[in-house]
Amino acid sequence: MASTSAPSQDLYAVADFCLIPMGTGEPSVAEYIAECSRVLQKSGLKHQLHGYGTNLEGPWSEVVKAIHDCHAAVHAKGVPRIATDIRIGTRVDREIEPGTGNEGKVKRVQDILAKDSAA
Template sequence: MSDLYAVADFCLIPIGTGEPSVAEHIAECQRVLEKSGIKYKLHGYGTNLEGPWSQVSQAIHDCHAAVHAKGAPRIATDIRIGTRIDRNITHGEGNDGKVKRVEEILAKDQK
């Protein structure tokens, strides 16, 4: 079987940095994601990712490595991953498609 297409949401939390803000560490993770080539979108409490499962999990691993290299002695990460095989989802349609469908339903309420 080929690599599953994954839609994921993860929240990486640097621990023990001595700073109240983790923005510098999260920015480092975003730099890693930019280089990864997979689709991603930062939001207030995490990042959405989508792409082949192996690339999504590698990107999360690489974020951990980069944030440790930036000085975080510990990292806690929450991850949710969804896959589906009943529909052919192409690169970049996962999260956007989910949001679009909900927006279409809500738009009907306005009529």
């Protein structure tokens, strides 16, 4: 029978999340997203802001804590509601060098497209 115990170490998580401040009364939420970005910088996790969210990677518990801390910081700026969409991927079939999860995924696709161009 397979063991149902938790892994002895945190899973490495590659995440994409979009934090959506609600009830601000303003058309731009850039100031609130900047606050979340400050939190992520302090977390020490690898992250990359993009037009509709942020890529974030590291140990699962640290990734979800960082998203929690973004919520807390944005609420502290007076935002009454926040909705967040999150996608998290993990894998255990091979080792992922910390900090290269998102880059590795993008590079693999770029390598395939480069072969198309060379053909």
